[in-house]
Amino acid sequence: MRIMGLAGWSGAGKTTLVAKLIPAITARGLKVSTIKHAHHAFDVDRPGKDSYMHRMAGATEVLVSSQNRFALMHELRGAPELSLNELLAKLAPVDLVIVEGYKREPHPKLEIFRAAVGKPLIHPEDPHVVAIASDCALPHARVPRVDIDDVDAIIDILLTHAAALPATARGRSA
Secondary structure, eight states: OOOEEEETTTTSSSHHHHHHHHHHHHHOOOOOEEEEOOOOOOOOSSSSHHHHHHHTTTTEEEEESSOEEEEEEOOOOOOOOOOHHHHHSSOOOOSSEEEEOOTTTTSSSEEEGGGGOOOOOSSTTTEEEEEEEEOOOTOOOOOOEETHHHHHHHHHHHHOOEOOOOOGGOOTTT
């Protein structure tokens, strides 16, 4: 398994881009998984559902399964948030893991930049940014720049620069 990040400020279009990249990557015959960091509380469950009641009753983990999918919810219950490597170790093997967020982690990243967001570039401060996907020209960028809508060129960058998982992240994928 290899890992590549998409980093950028909120509103730059990371999630929209990931939604375009996944079908194009799978069309190339590759298996892809994603990890998305949320800076806020989130819930994949809702009140009234049995699984929600199990969690609220104090279960550490609740696994819900059907013929189409399964979801494992793990309550941290005050324990520290898992590191990116710990999360990567929980994934089943695939060809590429796209990490959205975790912009301060030391894995290779494609920066997603839109001038309209009004935030500075990340790449001058982050040596792990290997290229920038942007909607504007960036003549002073120290890394290659690709158009944010050029999905094929972006995939080529992802596949060229994706790194092998660190040894500490090779749980299920080893």
